[in-house]
Amino acid sequence: MKILLISEYSRLHNSLKEGLKALGHDVFLIGFNDGFKNYPVDFPIIKKWDTGFLKKIKMAIYKTTGFDISSYFTYLQFLKYKKECSGYDVVQLINENSFYCTYQFEKRIISNLLKKNKKIFLLSCSYDYLNVKYCFENSKFKSVIPLYITNKIEKKSFYNILKFRTKSFKKLHLFIYKNCTGIIASDLDYHLPLIGNSKYLGLIPNPINISKIKFEPLQIADKIIVFHGINELNYFKKGNNIFEEALEKIQQKYQDKIEIITVKNIPYNEYINLYNKAHIILDQVYVYDQGYNALEAMAKGKVVFTGAETEFTNYYNLTEKVCVNALPDVDYLVHELSYLIENPAEIIEIGKRARTFIEKEHDYIKIAEKYLSMWN
Numbered sequence: 001m002k003i004l005l006i007s008e009y010s011r012l013h014n015s016l017k018e019g020l021k022a023l024g025h026d027v028f029l030i031g032f033n034d035g036f037k038n039y040p041v042d043f044p045i046i047k048k049w050d051t052g053f054l055k056k057i058k059m060a061i062y063k064t065t066g067f068d069i070s071s072y073f074t075y076l077q078f079l080k081y082k083k084e085c086s087g088y089d090v091v092q093l094i095n096e097n098s099f100y101c102t103y104q105f106e107k108r109i110i111s112n113l114l115k116k117n118k119k120i121f122l123l124s125c126s127y128d129y130l131n132v133k134y135c136f137e138n139s140k141f142k143s144v145i146p147l148y149i150t151n152k153i154e155k156k157s158f159y160n161i162l163k164f165r166t167k168s169f170k171k172l173h174l175f176i177y178k179n180c181t182g183i184i185a186s187d188l189d190y191h192l193p194l195i196g197n198s199k200y201l202g203l204i205p206n207p208i209n210i211s212k213i214k215f216e217p218l219q220i221a222d223k224i225i226v227f228h229g230i231n232e233l234n235y236f237k238k239g240n241n242i243f244e245e246a247l248e249k250i251q252q253k254y255q256d257k258i259e260i261i262t263v264k265n266i267p268y269n270e271y272i273n274l275y276n277k278a279h280i281i282l283d284q285v286y287v288y289d290q291g292y293n294a295l296e297a298m299a300k301g302k303v304v305f306t307g308a309e310t311e312f313t314n315y316y317n318l319t320e321k322v323c324v325n326a327l328p329d330v331d332y333l334v335h336e337l338s339y340l341i342e343n344p345a346e347i348i349e350i351g352k353r354a355r356t357f358i359e360k361e362h363d364y365i366k367i368a369e370k371y372l373s374m375w376n
Helices: 012-022 052-065 071-079 103-116 129-137 143-149 155-165 167-179 190-194 239-252 270-274 292-299 312-317 328-343 344-361 364-373
Strands: 001-004 027-030 090-093 120-126 181-187 200-201 224-230 260-262 281-284 305-306
Touching: 001 012, 001 312, 012 027, 012 167, 012 328, 027 328, 052 071, 071 167, 090 103, 090 143, 103 120, 103 239, 120 167, 129 143, 129 155, 129 167, 129 190, 129 200, 143 155, 155 167, 155 181, 181 190, 190 312, 239 305, 239 328, 260 270, 292 305, 292 344, 305 328, 328 344
Parallel strands: 001 027, 001 090, 090 120, 120 181, 181 200, 224 260, 224 281, 281 305
Antiparallel strands: none
C-alpha cells in the first residue's frame, strides 16, 4: 500500500511509519514537526508569522478582517506538495485540525486530499470536536476541562481546546466526519468518548518502536532518581504544578535518598537521553491512559506516573502495576512516591512489567498490522 500520514504530535506517526515500512509499504509524512520537539517529516510545513512582531500584526489583521495569514501560508506550502500528496491508498489525519489552519484553508487542503486519494481516516489522539464536547458535557470525566471551568486555567492558554467549540470548527468537524472513511482512537482518553459513534472503528494503541528503545533493568546503587520534564506551553494541563509541589515535599522528606532532575522545553532526542539514568518519570495527571512520552519511558523500563485508571487496567486485563496512576492530588502523589522510595525492589519490578506490557500491547510492527487491517 501507499500511505500518507498527516502531521506529527508525539512521534506517533513516525513510529507507525517505521512499522509500516518494515512490513513493505510506501509511507510518507507531511506536516509540522511539533515545534521544539522537532520530529522528522518527509514534506515539512513551517508555521509562519507565528512569533514576535509578525504574530502581533497577524493577530491585528485577523481581529479586523477574519483573515489568518499563517493559515494562508500553510495552504501555499501544501500546494507545493500537491503532487507528492496524490495517489495514496490511505491518508490519515492526525487530528481534525492537522494543519492548524482556520476552517476555510483547512477545508481546502482536506478537499484536495479527498479528490486525489482513495481513503481518508481521522485519528483521535488529541482534543477534537467530539472529545471536547464530551468532556464539557461529562464533568466527572477525567480531563483538563474542569480546570478551565473552575477558572484554574486562563482562557487564552486554553485556545487549542476551546476552538473546537466554535461554529467554524464544528463545520470543519462535520465536513471531515462526512467525508472520512472512519475514526480511530489512540488510547482510552479518546476511545471512551467515541463509544457508540457510527464512524468509530475502534482503538489501536500507540505504536512504540521497541527496536530503537533499549531496555535496561533498573539498578539502584545509591540515590533514587526522579525525572520531571516540563513543556511550559502545557504546564497546567499536564499537572506540572502539582508534580512540582509534590517534589518539594519529597525533597524535604528524603533529601539524602533521592535526586530530582527537572528540565524544560527541550528537543525530543535530548529529552529521551536525559531521563536515561532516572528510575521514576513524572508524566501527567489528567488522563486515563498513557501518552507517548510515558510509553517510551515504560519501554525503557522506567516507573512512570501517568494515567492508569481502572478503565485502563480492565481494558488490558492487568492484575499488577505497569505504571503508577497519577492523580491531581499532592498528598496522594507524595504517598505513592514515598512508598517507592522506601521499597526500591518494587521500582525494579514495575520497570520490568512496564517493558513487558509495551512489548505485548504497543510493539510498532503489531500496531502497524492493526492499522492495515482496519484501513482495509
